[in-house]
Amino acid sequence: MIDVNVSLSRWPNRRLPLDETSKLAAALKQNGVSEAWAGTFDGLLHNDLAAANKWLVDQCRSVDEKLLLPIGAINLSLPAWEEDVRRCHELHGMKGVRLLPGYHDYTLEDARFRQLLSLLAEKHMLLQIAVRQEDPRTQHRLLMTKDVDLKPLMTLLGDFPTLPVILLNAVSSSAVELHGQLAAAGKVYFDIATLEGLAGLERQVQSLPSERLLFGSHSPFFAFDSAKLKLEESELPAPAREQITHLNAVKILEELC
Amino acid sequence: MIWDLHCHLNGIPGRTPDEKMARLIEVADRMQIERLVLFMGAPFLIAPTPEQFREQNDQVLQAISHWHHRAFGFVYLNPEYLQESLQELDRCVKDGPMTGIKLWVAKRCDSASVDAIVRRAIDLKAMVYQHTWLKTTGNLDGESTPADLHALASRHPEASIICGHTGGNWELGIRTIRDLPHVSVDLGGGDPTAGLVEMAVRELGASRVLYGSDVAGRSFASQLGKVTAAEITPEEKQMILGQNLRRLMSPILQVKGVRL
Numbered sequence: 001m002i003d004v005n006v007s008l009s010r011w012p013n014r015r016l017p018l019d020e021t022s023k024l025a026a027a028l029k030q031n032g033v034s035e036a037w038a039g040t041f042d043g044l045l046h047n048d049l050a051a052a053n054k055w056l057v058d059q060c061r062s063v064d065e066k067l068l069l070p071i072g073a074i075n076l077s078l079p080a081w082e083e084d085v086r087r088c089h090e091l092h093g094m095k096g097v098r099l100l101p102g103y104h105d106y107t108l109e110d111a112r113f114r115q116l117l118s119l120l121a122e123k124h125m126l127l128q129i130a131v132r133q134e135d136p137r138t139q140h141r142l143l144m145t146k147d148v149d150l151k152p153l154m155t156l157l158g159d160f161p162t163l164p165v166i167l168l169n170a171v172s173s174s175a176v177e178l179h180g181q182l183a184a185a186g187k188v189y190f191d192i193a194t195l196e197g198l199a200g201l202e203r204q205v206q207s208l209p210s211e212r213l214l215f216g217s218h219s220p221f222f223a224f225d226s227a228k229l230k231l232e233e234s235e236l237p238a239p240a241r242e243q244i245t246h247l248n249a250v251k252i253l254e255e256l257c
Numbered sequence: 258m259i260w261d262l263h264c265h266l267n268g269i270p271g272r273t274p275d276e277k278m279a280r281l282i283e284v285a286d287r288m289q290i291e292r293l294v295l296f297m298g299a300p301f302l303i304a305p306t307p308e309q310f311r312e313q314n315d316q317v318l319q320a321i322s323h324w325h326h327r328a329f330g331f332v333y334l335n336p337e338y339l340q341e342s343l344q345e346l347d348r349c350v351k352d353g354p355m356t357g358i359k360l361w362v363a364k365r366c367d368s369a370s371v372d373a374i375v376r377r378a379i380d381l382k383a384m385v386y387q388h389t390w391l392k393t394t395g396n397l398d399g400e401s402t403p404a405d406l407h408a409l410a411s412r413h414p415e416a417s418i419i420c421g422h423t424g425g426n427w428e429l430g431i432r433t434i435r436d437l438p439h440v441s442v443d444l445g446g447g448d449p450t451a452g453l454v455e456m457a458v459r460e461l462g463a464s465r466v467l468y469g470s471d472v473a474g475r476s477f478a479s480q481l482g483k484v485t486a487a488e489i490t491p492e493e494k495q496m497i498l499g500q501n502l503r504r505l506m507s508p509i510l511q512v513k514g515v516r517l
Contacts, residue, residue, distance in 0.1 A: 014428075016451050017488050135448050137392040138426050144393060194448070198269055198473040199284050219451075226449035226482030233288055233478040 002249040003028065003036040003227075004128075005168050005191045005216030008059050008068075009052075011041055013140045018220035025063040031224055035249075036068055039098040039128070043073025049084050057092045071128055072097045075104045076112040082119065089123045095256060096126035098168075102133065102145035108152040117156060121163045124256045131170040132194070133221065150178060157186030164189065164252045169218060171195045176207055183212045189248065191216025193227055201234035201244070210240035214248055260292040260499035261285070261477070262386075262419070263445040263469030266320055267299040274298070274320035281472070282327060288477045291499070294469075295320060296331040296359035296386070304363045304399070307341035310334060314349050321354065329506070331357035331386055336370040343377055350383050356509045357384035362397050367405040375413045382508040384417045386443070390425035403433035410440045417505050419467065422446045427453050431460050438465070441505065444497070446471030449479045454487035454497070463493035467501050 006028070008021050018024040028036050038060060042052035053072040060068035072088035074081055074097045088094040097120070101108065108129075120127050131148045139145065150167065157165070166189045170179070182188040190208060193216045197203055204213065217227040231241065264281065271277035277299075285293060298316030302309050313333050321328040332349035334342035349355040358378050360366060366387050378385050387409070391402045403424035410418045416439060423442040424430015427450075434440045442457055442465060457466045470480040484497050503517065510517065 014452060017455060018451065134450075136394050137390065138447065138450070139393050141393050196475050196479060198281065198476060200476045200478075221451060223449045223451045223482045223486035225486035226479040229288070229478035229482050229485070230476060233284060233476055235287075 001031075001033050001215055002246045003033045003217050003219070004166060004214045004249055005193050006036045006068075006219045007039045007041050007221065008056060009041040011221055012045055012143060016220045018224075021059045021063055021068075024220050025067055027224060028067065028219070031228060033067070034246075035066065037071050037096070037128070037249075038068045039071045039130075040073055043075070043098065043100055044103045044133070047075075047078060049073050049075055049078065050087060053084065053088060053092065057094075070094055074099055074116065076101075076106050076110060076116060077104045081112070082115075085116070085119055085123075089125060094125070095253060096120075096128060096164075098128040098130060100130050100133070101148045102130070107149060108156075113152075114156060117160050117163060121160050126164040126166060126252060126256060128166045128168055130168045133169065150182060153182060153188075154178075154185055157182070157188065161186060162255070163187060164256070166191065166214065166252075168216060169194045171204065180207055183208055188212065189214050189252070191218075192230055192244070193218035193222055195230060199234045201230055201236060205236065205240060210236070210243045211248055213244045215245050258495070258499040258503070259288070259290045259468065259481070260294075260502040261290050261470050261472070262294050262443055262467045262502050263421075263471045264293045264295050265297055265299075265301075265471070265473060266295065266316060267297065267301050268473035274316045275323065278320040278324060278328070282324065284477065285327075288481060290477060291327070293328045294331060294357070294502075295328055296357075297333045297361070303361065303397070304337065305333070305335050307335070307338050307345070310342075311345060311348075314345065314355075318349065318353065318355075325354065329357070330355040331359040331384070333359045333361070334374060335363040336360065336366075336368060336374060337364050339370040339373055342370075342374060346374065346377055346381070346383075350381050350509075354513070355383075356506055356513070357386055359386045359388075360401075361388045362400040364399045365405050366401040367408040371409055372412060375409065375416050375418075379413065379415050382512055384419060384505055384509070386419045386421055388421040389430065390422055391429055392425060403430040406440070407433050407437065410434070410437050414439055417441075419443050422471075423453065423457065428456065431457055435460050441465045441467050441501065443467050443469040444483055445469030445480050446475055449483045451486070454483050455489060458487075458489050458493055458497075463489065463496045464501055466497045467505075468498045
């Protein structure tokens with residue numbers, strides 16, 4: 001199983017049971033995860049993202065280089081953010097970067113976002129956009145953020161047909177119709193961490209093709225079992241299940257090369 | 258043994274309550290959920306008239322009518338219509354098969370009309386499920402906070418009261434109702450945030466923590482995962498997943514002659 005949505009370090013206003021890298025790694029392995037794409041919660045509020053990303057890489061290496069695949073944090077509001085992208089790619093050999101626009105005060109209409117897409121396409125890297133990190137209703141009142149508006153993506157995707165864009169925590173937090181349009185317009189994927197509803201995956205594959213769904217747990221902020229049990233709650237054909245649990249993720253990485 | 262405290266018909270595919278119920282049971286079986294508590298019909302109505310809440314309760318009565326070995330019902334009331342609510346409570350609980358009361362967002366629970374409903378619930382040994390949320394983004398006008406529930410529950414120490422959604426902002430909800438041993442918390446209906454169950458068990462004791470899903474708005478999976486992944490003992494998980502609800506419901510089930 002490949003989990004495309006995990007994070008290391010500390011959540012800003014709460015200790016989490018698995019917020020030590022070694023504990024998280026052990027839990028992932030115990031649950032049959034062979035590879036997890038790991039961002040860092042430090043990306044939410046830190047300004048020195050070069051240090052945060054270096055720490056992320058060191059943490060991934062400290063447990064098992066094959067288990068944790070570092071995904072660097074990029075903040076387009078910071079000066080010289082392009083240098084962070086360069087370091088993620090050249091220095092750390094990262095396969096992709098993660099944006100947290102809700103915490104960084106820009107929208108996807110921003111010209112810098114288009115620049116980033118160009119850079120990533122040129123470097124053959126994937127992009128993760130965290131559409132939300134936490135339900136707005138439970139956020140700390142001094143850390144309130146809105147879900148990322150995905151509509152501007154529609155007009156950009158056509159120019160970047162080979163760039164994989166993975167929307168994290170997007171399901172259930174934005175319009176279902178838009179998801180289908182985005183998936184048709186580009187190489188857009190969705191993880192299942194925030195998927196809800198009775199037998200939610202059975203319903204989801206009716207509106208989004210299974211080749212665009214990825215297993216993501218949003219651990220350690222969410223309980224890992226919540227994502228895992230969704231695979232039991234829904235009856236899916238074996239090929240669709242395999243696509244979601246790992247084959248789609250494998251294909252994304254293969255096509256980057 | 259898994260008993261789910263918090264299920265709805267709304268959002269389940271099916272033209273009738275019977276069809277929705279069959280689908281609900283089918284998926285519950287996949288997750289080894291033995292018993293379900295249902296309340297409210299479809300669609301959701303935040304301020305139902307007496308006619309509307311009777312119709313909603315009829316849907317639940319119909320849905321559980323073939324599933325008494327698997328499902329219970331709580332009667333949905335609107336305290337804005339006190340006399341009609343008390344009559345409906347008698348119809349569905351005293352004279353019918355339902356075992357508890359569901360109060361949602363029509364009126365904040367720190368009000369005299371809710372006192373009257375709770376007093377009647379005590380007489381009938383019915384559980385009282387009160388939705389609570391403390392939303393960072395702001396509550397609905399009639400939406401109760403954990404503090405509202407604390408005020409209500411303080412006046413009724415003999416009642417069996419459930420703090421719905423653990424107050425939503427659960428770190429605050431747990432603190433708010435901590436000193437009231439007759440108040441339990443429902444884990445359902447919020448994101449599967451890690452640490453919720455651990456804090457609830459630490460601060461309230463496992464005996465006051467109840468698994469509920471809030472299906473079909475939520476999934477069984479996301480809500481069960483909160484408990485199965487929690488860093489608590491297997492015995493505490495068993496209590497939360499079913500034993501506590503069975504214990505709390507036992508008095509009214511005995512009155513009704515229901516044998517488990």
